[in-house]
Amino acid sequence: MKKEWKYLLETPYHLEEEDVEWVQNTIQDMTVKEKAAQLFIVMNDKKEEDKVKEFLQDYPVGGIRYRNMEKEDVMLQNQMFQKYSKIPPFIAANCECGPNEVYKGAPFIATEAELGAAGKSSWANQAGAASGEICREVGVNWTFSPIVDVYLNGKNTIVNSRSYGDDPDQILELSKAYIQGVHEHPVLCCAKHFPGDGVDDRDQHLVMSVNDQSCEEWDQTNGKVYQELIDEGLETIMAGHIALPSYCKKLNPKLTDADILPATLSKELLQGLLRKKMGFKGLIVTDASHMGGLYGTMPRQELVPRVIEAGCDMFLFAHDMEEDLNYMIQGIEKGIITEERLQSALEHILGMKAHLGLHKKQGHSRDTASEQVSRQYAQIEEEIADGAVTLVKDVKNYIPVNPKESPKVRLYFLTNAPETRLQKGNPVKEMVVEELERAGFQVDVNESLYEMEEKEVSPGNIPKIMKKPSIREFRESYDVVFIVVYMHGYSKENSVRVKYSFEHSNEIPWFNCEVPTIGISLNFTNHLYDLPMLKTYINAYAPTRACIRAAIEKAAGKSEFKGKHNDTVWCGRWDTKV
Structure with missing residues (x-):
């Protein structure tokens, strides 16, 4: 040799x-x-x-x-x-x-x-x-x-x-x-x-x-x-x-x-x-x-x-x-x-x-994993979600929000525009609604312009997405607002930021100072850079049912927050902390 x-x-x-x-x-x-x-x-x-x-x-x-x-x-x-x-x-x-x-x-x-x-x-x-x-x-x-x-x-x-x-x-x-x-x-x-x-x-x-x-x-x-x-x-x-x-x-x-x-x-x-x-x-x-x-x-x-x-x-x-x-x-x-x-x-x-050892066992593969093993990993996923979901900010002590005392929820779900016309519905948003209801909330869901256009392409959709109720009406209708952010993807833009479905959209947090508002991110950890006005903000890290359920249950006070964040969540700015 x-x-x-x-x-x-x-x-x-x-x-x-x-x-x-x-x-x-x-x-x-x-x-x-x-x-x-x-x-x-x-x-x-x-x-x-x-x-x-x-x-x-x-x-x-x-x-x-x-x-x-x-x-x-x-x-x-x-x-x-x-x-x-x-x-x-x-x-x-x-x-x-x-x-x-x-x-x-x-x-x-x-x-x-x-x-x-x-x-x-x-x-x-x-x-x-x-x-x-x-x-x-x-x-x-x-x-x-x-x-x-x-x-x-x-x-x-x-x-x-x-x-x-x-x-x-x-x-x-x-x-x-x-x-x-x-x-x-x-x-x-x-x-x-x-x-x-x-x-x-x-x-x-x-x-x-x-x-x-x-x-x-x-x-x-x-x-x-x-x-x-x-x-x-x-x-x-x-x-x-x-x-x-x-x-x-x-x-x-x-x-x-x-x-x-x-x-x-x-x-x-x-x-x-x-x-x-x-x-x-x-x-x-x-x-x-x-x-x-x-x-x-x-x-x-x-x-x-x-x-x-x-x-x-x-x-x-x-x-x-x-x-x-x-x-x-x-x-x-x-x-x-x-x-x-x-x-x-x-x-x-x-x-x-x-x-x-590939040279000794060419063609080798095996099928040994069972449904039992998959269930075992699903349990691990839930355990990690419970240990990871993080309360980053709660300067006005909106957490916990008791669904028996404050049941009426308005949900704003911010996500990317559909990538193709074949994309119908949003399973992640559906999971959020299901988990809010499972926790005991009554959920009224805001529609994005994307969803309006999916139902019917109409010039009336634009004034509809910009329309906001009176402050009095909104405060009488809702006890708490959840603004859930699922921005995702890369290789299309250099940095993925929070986006609304239209300019001057009713999704922009105009309601933040009127009704207790809780922000939840289902992916990126840095959304306070674009949402510094939120007084309560949770990082849930993934758009999975385990993470969504853990975030909502913890927001409702059904379990404690255990995850830890680092200083990158503040994006180097003072205004994200207050």
Whole structure:
């Protein structure tokens, strides 16, 4: 065995010599096309066996990710990808909130912000264990989680509810527990988004975002998290389309601002900081290559091979598979990707596959999870929601509101506009109404312009959404107002803000000083930035029945608030606190 292969016997690979020989021999037997294709993880939409077989013959890729599908379809597809791959592939899923994205109907456990508010590592561990179990059930062997971004900018909505919070020590505690849970099953974890999102308030899906921390600040926050996870054996890291100018310039003083590139293209960050300074020996994968933060850097023909040459080992997704594969092959043939760098990337890829034992059990998947297990995870979801829902603000002591003494509720539900004309109704709003009524309230629901237009497109809808009753009438009609906010999504705008369905809408809290008003967020934690006038505000962290029920029951005084918030909820403003 060559000396340079010895690291595959060590953390995080822990291979036996026979496994290293498989890695060596496999790489030696690969054609240039096979080597180039092995660098890709692609998004799969093929279910028919003949199409899967044909695709893998044309493009012998290193891994796949797929869109949320029925459980049976996922299992069959993954079995086919193992069956027809010459080298067993990675099969990846996003398990940021538990295994809910592995297949339709899989359990949702909790958002990372919810786990951060609850603050119990045992719950993070259970979220990881659920993810690992459900992944292995259908043949998934890699989860692109946990997210370990240190959330420092209260105006950022890209990672907001997807981050454990602003405390590096708590992030380490929860991410370690999550990883330990996943590792109860032979599934890889991937910490993301190196070098750290949550500092800029812009979305790397749309633009290269910038982590503008100093080297010292980074070492104490994001760097601290990554270093400790690396030291504990972290297998894979996802590089974001996020720049870190301070370290780039420290490691290469000749760089100007115009030379700064995102981590995915930065030798300084990948090879200088992550590999050399921090000692990471595992696999580096890019974040999605169709994101604006990468597209905006250079022509795709250049960036495809340069991502690998910079230090990434795998390239996530393709703009056009035939075109991108040709770009990668050309990059190899022209020497943009050096022989040494290509060899290293393939060693990391195959070494991690051997770490999973994929070379010994190709085609392996199993179906062992039962309805009983799913019920167990549903119970965990409820327990976490009870421990996480947070009373951020109650300066006028509106909480608790007793439904027997104050039964008459007016509900304003603020959410995004429908994305297509096919979108009818709002199941989250329906759950809110059901849970308010379940708690004993009499609910009168305000209609948004979207809902009016869904029923009937009419010029009369605009004056209707702007119309407000007299103050006297409103105060006589309602004891309390609930304004429930479910703004969601990213990759459409850089920061998702509270929006009303029309200008001068009756949804704007004109009633806040007239009737006790309680705000509840079902997603982002930073809505006080747009709703500072609210005197009572609750963060519920997720649009699930468990979180909605917990928030309403706690508002009604049926159970205590247990969750903790951090200072990012104030968005750096004094007026959000009063």
